[in-house]
Amino acid sequence: MNKKSFDNLSFILLIGLIILFSLAIFALSLKPISLEMLRENVDKIYYSFYDSIINQLILGLIALLLFLFAIYLIQKRNRFSAQNLSITQKTLFGEVKISLSTIKHLISTLLLTIEEIKESKSTVNVLKAGDVNIFLHIVLKQDVNIPDISEIIQSKLKDYLFKVSGIEVKVIKIFIDKVFYEN
Amino acid sequence: MPESKSMIKEIKEPGKITVSKEVIATIAALETTKNKGVVGLASGYKGKSLNILPKSDFARGVDVWMNSEETTVTISLITHYDSGIFKVATEVQEKVKDSIQSMTGLKVLKVNINVLGVKFKEKQKQLEAKKKEPSK
Numbered sequence: 001m002n003k004k005s006f007d008n009l010s011f012i013l014l015i016g017l018i019i020l021f022s023l024a025i026f027a028l029s030l031k032p033i034s035l036e037m038l039r040e041n042v043d044k045i046y047y048s049f050y051d052s053i054i055n056q057l058i059l060g061l062i063a064l065l066l067f068l069f070a071i072y073l074i075q076k077r078n079r080f081s082a083q084n085l086s087i088t089q090k091t092l093f094g095e096v097k098i099s100l101s102t103i104k105h106l107i108s109t110l111l112l113t114i115e116e117i118k119e120s121k122s123t124v125n126v127l128k129a130g131d132v133n134i135f136l137h138i139v140l141k142q143d144v145n146i147p148d149i150s151e152i153i154q155s156k157l158k159d160y161l162f163k164v165s166g167i168e169v170k171v172i173k174i175f176i177d178k179v180f181y182e183n
Numbered sequence: 184m185p186e187s188k189s190m191i192k193e194i195k196e197p198g199k200i201t202v203s204k205e206v207i208a209t210i211a212a213l214e215t216t217k218n219k220g221v222v223g224l225a226s227g228y229k230g231k232s233l234n235i236l237p238k239s240d241f242a243r244g245v246d247v248w249m250n251s252e253e254t255t256v257t258i259s260l261i262t263h264y265d266s267g268i269f270k271v272a273t274e275v276q277e278k279v280k281d282s283i284q285s286m287t288g289l290k291v292l293k294v295n296i297n298v299l300g301v302k303f304k305e306k307q308k309q310l311e312a313k314k315k316e317p318s319k
Contacts, residue, residue, distance in 0.1 A: 086297065
């Protein structure tokens with residue numbers, strides 16, 4: 001079974017579980033049986049179930065499988081959110097998608113060439129309309145004119161990203177978090 | 184004899200040629216790797232790092248949709264840092280389209296490119312490491 005088939009099966013299983021659970025809750029909301037009958041049936045099920053250790057093992061195994069399935073879904077979601085977001089541009093021949101991690105890499109590489117910057121961290125947001133906004137958190141070295149350097153960073157970054165990736169950045173917001181003083 | 188006549192008729196008529204998805208993927212992958220700005224094809228992430236495909240398996244970096252007359256391919260790749268991502272992507276799109284159309288006769292509707300990452304030169308990595316060092 002390949003990865004895609006497994007993903008599809010996982011999705012169907014998850015939907016199935018949610019539907020079953022919702023039907024069970026709906027059935028309970030209609031109060032289908034009286035409390036006495038419920039107690040009687042629960043007692044019957046309880047005693048017949050715990051008569052055999054195999055039943056308990058099967059239940060334990062089902063619980064373990066569901067737990068592992070939940071972990072798998074969480075991991076898949078984290079991988080997706082971290083890595084599958086991209087900026088899409090249409091061309092004559094189709095689409096060009098550039099992952100956000102690539103853009104962040106390019107940004108950090110450009111910022112390395114600016115000597116006045118000690119450290120930097122970037123966030124890239126893609127809005128619904130396709131606009132790209134960049135937020136930079138920067139630690140500057142001492143004795144640097146902040147307005148001047150901010151303008152230089154914004155101008156260089158905008159030109160650079162357009163030249164290398166074809167992406168037009170709408171907004172570059174700069175947050176100067178700290179000024180680094182050497183002893 | 185009726186049987187031999189029908190056999191002769193079958194041999195004279197041209198047979199049907201079917202191109203498999205794997206062939207399209209291989210053509211696309213080969214053409215992509217010819218571009219100097221392309222480091223290689225990728226199939227997504229293995230943990231936190233990109234899974235760069237070896238040459239024996241690089242067709243896995245290409246997703247193919249096709250019917251009897253048309254096809255669309257999606258190529259996942261990694262480019263060199265100094266190559267110009269968009270320029271490389273559009274060059275690959277054009278070359279792959281021409282290649283598939285000329286080799287298979289299929290009409291290429293779209294060639295989509297996913298740039299999953301960028302490979303940096305050693306000098307850039309050293310610069311990054313130097314900046315991260317605590318100053319004395």
